[in-house]
Amino acid sequence: ALYNSMTDLPLRSYDYIIVGGGTAGGVLGRRLTEDGSKNVLVIEAGANPDDIIETQIPFYATKNFFTKRDWNFTTVSQAGLNGRAVTINAGRMLGGSSSMTQMVWIRGGKDDYDLWATVTGDSGWSWDALLPYMKKIEHFSADNPDNSVDMVSTYHGTNGPLGITIDAWSYPSDPHIINATVELASEFPFNPDVSSGNELGMGWSPSTIENGARSSSWTHYLRPVINRTNLDVVINTHVTRLLQTGTDGDKPVFRGVEYATSVPSSNRNVINATHEVILSAGAIMSPQILMLSGIGSRSTLSGLGIQTIVDNPEVGQHFHDHPRFASIYTVADDVPTMDIYIQNATLEAEALAQWKVDRTGPLVAGGPKQMSFSRNPTDIAPFNTSQDPSSGPTCGHYQLAFADQFASEQTTVSSGRYLTIITNAISQASYGNITIGSASPFDPPLINPNFLGEYYDVATLREGVKASQRLASSKSMTDNFVMSPFGNLVQALDQGDEAIESLARSESTTTWQPMGSTRMTRAGGTDGVLDPTLKVFGTVGLRVVDAGAFPHGPAASSQAPVYILAERAADLIKADAP
């Protein structure tokens, strides 16, 4: 059942306590309770988003920003971004970030997961071994909209919990982009399924949308099973740290969970799991909770008066995110881009009324509907001398995604029609870290993704911007559609590489994909935090299952990889059950 506070919980013991009812936490809550033999408690800091229409309407995804459903994190000053600090929004509600994503559903390349297997020494993390889990997640309900290919049968599942479809709204850009895959077939070859293991090329991009509304790990994994008698979910409860409950051999056992309400001054109480505590608080908060619990770098912890129980300087390291740059183009005045619903309150109100009636109309428009994945050229600087940061040849270095609207975080406009082509550096070379500057669980951790810290990533964005321009200036795109580049992009494209790189430093921001801060490595490894079964090194009774656990960030948006990781994690946890 769902409870508003810990004081409402029935008096019973829990085999598993999951910290964070987000993307991974929702998957675990469902899977660990499905055979009925184990009691599970999920503790979530945020609230239940069921009454919040902005978490349901695909087009309203960004309206969740800066609300109480958003952790609203800010990075430390980023040297690679000319010293700017960047906001990283993250979901603080049931479903976590899956309740506020742009809904893009993309897995990454086969090499991404094969690298996980190599790094961990566990072939269970390879693409082939994970493909059944990938399918197990999906309730995939659309063929490719142009019917040229069946996206479902070979690589996708149709009986899983999570509703996934190709966005039902027809964007003005759709035919132009698909035509460009013919006109520019050598650079943007049509890829019938970018989630087949080879993501390179341009193809349709499915979204976590079903029947015109967002599907999240709350709406499609956890909520449908909330009445299981062995599942309790409690909201509005902030886990402040984990507590050692004993020792097993020479290792500390961490089965105690200390919590408070969302009010920092509220009392701390403790609940113990009989078997395991699983941290699924996301790649920013899970390392913070570990450090507050005495698991981390001794020098950091002792400086803050926290007793070190497990000295592991790897906690919080290898943190990264994919930097993003938006190239904006003007579009012919008579093209009905989504700008009309942003600029005209009457049209938006009509669209909202239509959505409320039957979940149709323009507001079902979610994230990008096509995507392309490309590799950097190998014959120019810095790529001809740098080590390739990608997992392998099935993975792109940059991803282009399209929005039929003005989509900038720097400026807004009140008129005009636009196409935004977003470059994401999905195989970035820069790594940063998460650490803590305070012993208070209510102070956010210090977040350093080190955006564009390596010149390689600036150059990757440069390549993406130039590829966007080649695409935007093609006959297919300029045929009654794209007019010209907009804003600072005009001058940068005119002036060339250095100017583009400089613009990338002054305008790039996050794709909201924090990853890798508690990474998994091989058993007994010293270059990570988790063993291949996601157990925290040096402890008993404790795992981390969230985006922080990725051994290497996939060349993709991160929600699908989190669902994939969590599905296998559930089986690994069950396999260890007493």
Ligand SMILES: Cc1cc2nc3c(=O)[nH]c(=O)nc-3n(C[C@H](O)[C@H](O)[C@H](O)COP(=O)(O)OP(=O)(O)OC[C@H]3O[C@@H](n4cnc5c(N)ncnc54)[C@H](O)[C@@H]3O)c2cc1C
């Ligand atoms: C705005 C936005 C857009 C995105 N767009 C896309 C996209 O289009 N496609 C894509 O693939 N990915 C996207 N992502 C990234 C993707 O959503 C995340 O990588 C993924 O959902 C992370 O899953 P997680 O389980 O690691 O963490 P989360 O889903 O963030 O879950 C963490 C949960 O833990 C809770 N929590 C944290 N601390 C505590 C605590 N101390 N006590 C109790 N509970 C706590 C949080 O409230 C949250 O519910 C986007 C993310 C955001 C924020």
